[in-house]
Amino acid sequence: MAGPQYNRVLLKISGEALGGPTGTGLHAETLAYLAREVIAVHELGVQVAIVVGGGNFIRGEVFSVQGGIDRTVADQMGMLGTIMNGLAIQSAIEKLGVPTRVQSAINVSAVCEPFIKRRAERHLEKQRVVVFAAGTGNPYFSTDTAAALRALEIQAGCLIKATKVDGVYDKDPKKHDDAVKYRTLGYNEALSKRLAVMDPTAFTLCREHNLPVIVLDLHEQGSMVRAVKGEPVGTLVEGE
Numbered sequence: 538m539a540g541p542q543y544n545r546v547l548l549k550i551s552g553e554a555l556g557g558p559t560g561t562g563l564h565a566e567t568l569a570y571l572a573r574e575v576i577a578v579h580e581l582g583v584q585v586a587i588v589v590g591g592g593n594f595i596r597g598e599v600f601s602v603q604g605g606i607d608r609t610v611a612d613q614m615g616m617l618g619t620i621m622n623g624l625a626i627q628s629a630i631e632k633l634g635v636p637t638r639v640q641s642a643i644n645v646s647a648v649c650e651p652f653i654k655r656r657a658e659r660h661l662e663k664q665r666v667v668v669f670a671a672g673t674g675n676p677y678f679s680t681d682t683a684a685a686l687r688a689l690e691i692q693a694g695c696l697i698k699a700t701k702v703d704g705v706y707d708k709d710p711k712k713h714d715d716a717v718k719y720r721t722l723g724y725n726e727a728l729s730k731r732l733a734v735m736d737p738t739a740f741t742l743c744r745e746h747n748l749p750v751i752v753l754d755l756h757e758q759g760s761m762v763r764a765v766k767g768e769p770v771g772t773l774v775e776g777e
Contacts, residue, residue, distance in 0.1 A: 543694030591618030642674030
């Protein structure tokens, strides 16, 4: 059986994915499923870090417009949502026997650690899963950007973005039956065609530092294991 192609990976999970069919709140079955998928990667000897969004509770940019709340405050509320998600993921994974640590970019020391790069790397070296919460700790930056930043900081071999679709398409596959899926894609092509891989800030970070991005379907069982083994799954975005 083929071994892993990457020794350390960062998994980006949207908050909506944790909400199950409705995309809101926390869905127990989805959390349990995610924990099993993460542990399957961990059991290959791969060091796993996770960045989680908070859209199942609140999306700062949207809520700021709809609710008339200052954007900075709305984004801070979203950061708190990611911490709740991080704690839920930690509990689900540890329930299955794998030690997990949550590190936050904002100070909430009563429930999780502050983000410290060297401490995070030490946890990973000790085969603990590390969940990074609260994004970058700054308003106006998405959790996609946080994922790219953390992946670079911990020197991950690749960034895996687990979404509701099985890769990157030339147009929205939910709206267009003739949408074409890319198996591989270059950074420049993705930017020039404005393909929805990640937000532009995050994607530019990945391109500038040649960090491979794999976009796959979170709900396709075993897809993350296949990705870290280097098998064709989803869409691989890398340098031309």
